Amino acid sequence: MAPVPAKPAVRYRATVEYDGAAFSGYQVQPSVRTVQGTIESQLERMLNGQVRVHAAGRTDAGVHAVGQEIVFDALPPWNAADLSRALNSLLPDDILVRNLRPSGPAFHPRFDATGRRYEYYVGPPSTGPLRAARVWALAEVPDFGRLKNASALLIGRRSFAALSKAGQPELGTECTVELASWTRTCLGDLRFTIVADRFLHRMVRYVVGTLVEVGIGRRDVAEWSDLLCEQEARPPEPAPACALYLTGVRYAEGWNRNPGVPCLWPMPDGDHSDRPNHEV
Template identity: 45%
Template sequence: MDALADTRFRLTVHYDGSAFHGWQVQPDQRTVQGVLETALSRLADGPKGIMGSGRTDAGVHSTGQVFSVDMAPRWDAPSLRKSLNALLPDDAWIESAAQAPPDFHPRYDAARRTYRYEIGLRPEAASPFHKRWCWPLGEPLDLALLRQAASAIPGERSFGAFAKAGQPERGERCHVYVVAWSETVLGTRLTITADRYLHHMVRYLTGTMVDIARGRRPLDDMARLLDNEPDMVTSPPAPASGLFLHHVEYPEPEAS
């Protein structure tokens, strides 16, 4: 970026992932990054790329994805947010925009990321007005068992057992700070905060905890999986429809 010519902005976007093939641009696929870059390129009168805080898979939603873009100095944050929202489709919306330091990087500067996973336990979770944004399980779960299983997860360790594929350049270690289950109107919600995640990690953790709460596997399986015991296999991953990237946390800027 030419710091004299362009201004870097930090934006937060909400999206319903149901009709997106994930975040990252892919050939011949509708993606969140692709939709945003198309709209921004119209505003900039030329090709415009963005950087995101992380990738979400097909069907995963967001109420807190952060991305950055460099725009000509004639743009200010309120005008950029308003103009971009005017061009975006109904399943994406810019919550906020702010000027950022020239070296701000949404992915590498992030300290913690919080995901939420929504499970519908009531029959009405299967309604078309709910099931796109939850796992419409439609049956009771033992909340005490969910919380017991979750209590084993926080800490810094390898989460290789709970990943579809590792990231060899960064390894399999993650620091999970918070894992909590709470009750909602339709059922229950998982909130998890970590410094980073492996591919499908939250969905594998959720699927395994749900199977424990359903009595399909013993409680101590969670600890054994976290210890990477041989021949231990997770439960199938929970569906993408219930997963939301909720918040990305950045360090407070140092006082000058």
């Protein structure tokens, strides 16, 4: 009798939230706690073998996510509901997997992404201990008009070599920024939203740090413009990681998550991953 052919593995995708405070970033590294390493080790317990998790992007140490997208393979008889329940029951409190579902065998969260959305939250002075790990509480309030005018210069395609950590890899330093806006939240914070096709290492933190310098008058717009053209010698200071959030990734079918961060911005009851996607 011919052997029964093994059932093929099924590819699953999910949207992942994490509090970045206690992780050395997303990407797996030896002997430190990472988001990827933590998810992989729990999936390996469940699936009895080595599991590779691919994500839309590698967030830095301390950076949070509410819209990271991941993919991994699992053999039947596992299904999406059981995988979701089992994985969330094993993961620590600072990671949550939402909306886990089959993805189709060819889906890749990084290569198929057409845009990433990051949000950065600047709190008022004396924001207080209960929000200190979620926003950047500045001693001086930046001028909202200056922030808006300076960030408008970001739109378009250019090299971000001067606004990222030295040593960028294979793909070069050019990024296309399609949205860069400042809004006020109902909590009195200033929120910076940036959407681009890709982001370099520390890029959003350098951008925000420099925009805030412009907003409080420590750097003028001409210097900011020169940094964008790589003509400015005064290096930028990165804004703190604890106030930066990866809030969504865009695929052919739309964003994987609505804008906003649950801790800082009103969200209706229930699991927001089920609500319809909309553009930023």
